[in-house]
Amino acid sequence: MTGTERQGADARPELLAVKGITKAYPGVIANSDVSFAIGEGEIHALLGENGAGKSTMVKMIYGLIRPDSGQMTLRGAAYQPGKPAEARRLGVAMVFQHFSLFEALNVAENVALGMESPPPMRELAARIRAVSEEYGLPLDPSRMVGDLSAGERQRVEIIRCLLQDPKLLIMDEPTSVLTPQEVEILFKTLRQLSSEGTAILYISHKLEEIRSLCDEATILRRGKVVATCTPRERTAREMAELMVGSALKTPERRVAEKGEVALGVSDLSAASPIPFGTSLKGISFTVAKGEVLGIAGVAGNGQDELLLALSGELKAAPDKVRIAGHAVGDLGPVDRRKVGLVAAPEDRYGHAAAPDMSLVENAFLTAGVRKGLVKNGFVDWAGTRRFAEEIIAGYDVRTPGPDVAARALSGGNLQKFLMGRELMQGASVIVINQPTWGVDAAAAAQIRQSILDRAGEGAAVVVISQDLDELLEVSDSFAVLNEGRLTKPRPTEGLTMDEIGLMMGGAHGMEVAHHVA
Amino acid sequence: MDFGGINPVILIATLMASAVPILLAALGETVVERSGVLNLGVEGMMIIGALGGFVVAVQTGSPVLGFIGGAAAGAALSLIFALLTQVFLANQVATGLALTLFGLGVSSLGGQGYNGIKPPRTGQLLPDALADLPVIGPILFGHDWVVYFSILMTAVLWWVLKATRIGLIIRAVGESHEAAHALGYKVNRIRLMCIAFGGAMAGMGGAYVSLARVPQWVDGITAGAGWIALAIVVFASWKPWRVLIGAYLFGGITVLQLNLQVAGSGIPVEYLSMAPYLITILVLVIMSAGRKGKANGAPASLGQNFHASR
DSSP states (O other): OOOOSOOOSSSEEEEEEEEEEEEEEEEEEEEEEEEEETTTTEEEEEEOTSSSSHHHHHHHHTTTTTOOOEEEETTTTEEOOOSHHHHTTEEEEEEHHHHHHTTTHHHHHHHHTTTSSSOHHHHHHHHHHHHHHHHTOOTTTSSBGSSSOHHHHHHHHHHHHHTTOEEEEEEESTTOOOOOOOOOOHHHHHHHHHTTTTTTEOOOOHHHHHHHOOSEEEETTTTTEEEEGGGGOOOOOHHHHHHSSSOOOOOOOOOOOOOOOEEEEEEEEESSSSTTTOOEEEEEEEETOOOOOEEEETSSSSSHHHHHHTTTTTTOOGGGGGEETTEEOOOOHHHHHHHHHEOOSSSBBBTTTTSSSSSHHHHHHHTTTTTEEETTTEEOOOHHHHHHHHHHHHOOOSSOTTSSSSSGGGGGHHHHHHHHHHHTTTOEEEEEESSTTTTTHHHHHHHHHHHHHHHHHEEEEEOOOSOOOHHHOSSSOOOOOOTTTTOOOOOOOTHHHHHHHHHTTOOTTHHHHOOOO | OOBTTTTHHHHHHHHHTTTTHHHHHHHHHHHHHHTTTTTHHHHHHHHHHHHHHHHHHHHHSSSHHHHHHHHHHHHHHHHHIIIIIIIIOOOHHHHHHHHHHHHHHHHHHHHHTTTTOOOOOBBBBBOOOHTTTTHIIIIIIISSSSHHHHHHHHHHHHHHHHHHHHHHHHHHHOHHHHHHHTTTTOOOHHHHHHHHHHHHHHHHHHHIIIIIISSBBBTTTTTTTHHHHHHHHHHHHOHHHHHHHHHHHHHHHHHHHHHHHTTTTSOOOOHHHHHHHHHHHHHHHHHTOOOOOOOSSSSSSTOOOOOOOH
């Protein structure tokens, strides 16, 4: 199947055509004979699992890397950008997933750096204001990027692209860091751009988003085009199966008897150690053996702080946190691991993993205590390596081997490794912040299944997530974190979206009225 | 107008000249560090510049050519550093330290035979009529051209870093080399040019020591000025005007303590000799303390090598 013929043939003139592009790296073929076409003003999705070759493909379109063979044409003319500046000049702009903003520079300076011949700063600032208002993305050009939220940072990138009046806008997983409200604003902007004739190449794992936004989709699997489709006419499940190449399993819940309380937190308050963070205020909940507690909330409402308080990085009075009845509030992370609590923070690069260390070393860092990998004061490297290899095999981590640096793995792959590392330690209490952030559908389903399996084996699990669908799928009880306060956990079964919305809105009085014994 | 045998007008005039080597070297290093490179070889580049400048000036008889020769020698040495750190991705700290040791050794070897020679004199730039005016004459008009050049460079670099595109690109590369690369900037090439500029400035500063301050060739003539320049860059928060303040402070106290020694003050010589180092660091620490936040911090990629493998 070549996948070049576009379905739903409307009368859009062709903007970009990609024909037979191949790109190989030592040991991997990132793209093999990939062809697709994008019409003017079309929103085209590029779908695929982690490592399917989406990022490599768009980097070639943006001129960051060169294809080994194949051609591209832009409006019928041969298109071979040697560097991003050339791509930008020809009207191709890109919004990156990470790594393209400068925190210590202000908005206007960041925008200027992405332009070929920026106007003087004062004029540029005025244009930023004008464009940002036109597209409903308010932004102050003189603010330091380091002080902006994730959504605002993305606006900087989008406006940087828009100022150059692009014909094709490439977006690499734009919604992975946004709140639902910010996603809505972004989609409105993208639809407006599309109606003005700007084509958008949209990369994402989030199939429902693609169904609501995109006109056409090209699906990649292991570097090859396996299908093209019109997302509106397919279900998310069908597209996911095309991506994975096999039927997708919905996580199955093994109903376990709820045992005695494994983790108890009572009236825990703590000042945030993070600059501009949210302090925890009177957090109380209990999680029984075999129970999954889902904690929802918009980012920045104390999720990171709660994880720190549970993992032991943020200490409290001894009786504020109890594991199986033992007071552990004053214990640090290592001692809590010994007692049976493992924690997986959200930030993969730097908090959950040491980016420049190998996977074997990273496996040791949190599993050393529980897996008995220290013998007579020496690290048992053979045992650690076996454990790392078990994680790689068990969680389908795509890596050349256990000795590569954590940094070298793609975000989704590293996430799989880190989840495996915590879930395979046989802990009695598991705390996870954002278990499937940036992970593709198949891997996310697998991680959720493992969480449910651990619960089925009797572990108490706390899942903190901003993905409501995920929480509703895995959790037995449900609570919302709002400005550092936690609502009273309620059984997930029977919760309606309206009720969740009220909980998230911070209506603290409501939980009394809705109290379910 | 003397206070305890010290004339303040002469003091200010002398401190401006004595600060020139440190000021030039520190300005160069500011640009280097703003681009994300930590070159600890300033002392080595200065002394190579001191020797290179001295040799060229003596051979040609022209002090201007001497300064150009000093800058060229410093830049040439810095290119060794650039090759090792930007192409072969060697550790910047270790390479910088090695560069200093190498520079000291090579200058000691190459300086054999130049001991005891007087270099051509670098004269006062403006006519005596101006320089002889009371008070402002010696302070504003009595200097050689390098003093004015160093002040001009402070202003130019401040303007370039703050307001021009090339300055923005340098700061961007030093802030996040990955982001700069993603936008298509040639990180290593930009850094290489900054390193060469820093080397030229350090070399010129060194040449000022051997051609104007001392003026003759002596082994180890820069006597740690490069290290002070490095410290000034950090405590000046990578800002050119604060570098100027730091350099003048250091130069001023150096001159003052020499004057105090000559005037026979009661303070022991050891304390006077350590005073410039102590007071400069102290004042700059106080200046940079209390202002936290990203706007005032070090370039985020400082000292990290970049390889475009991802």
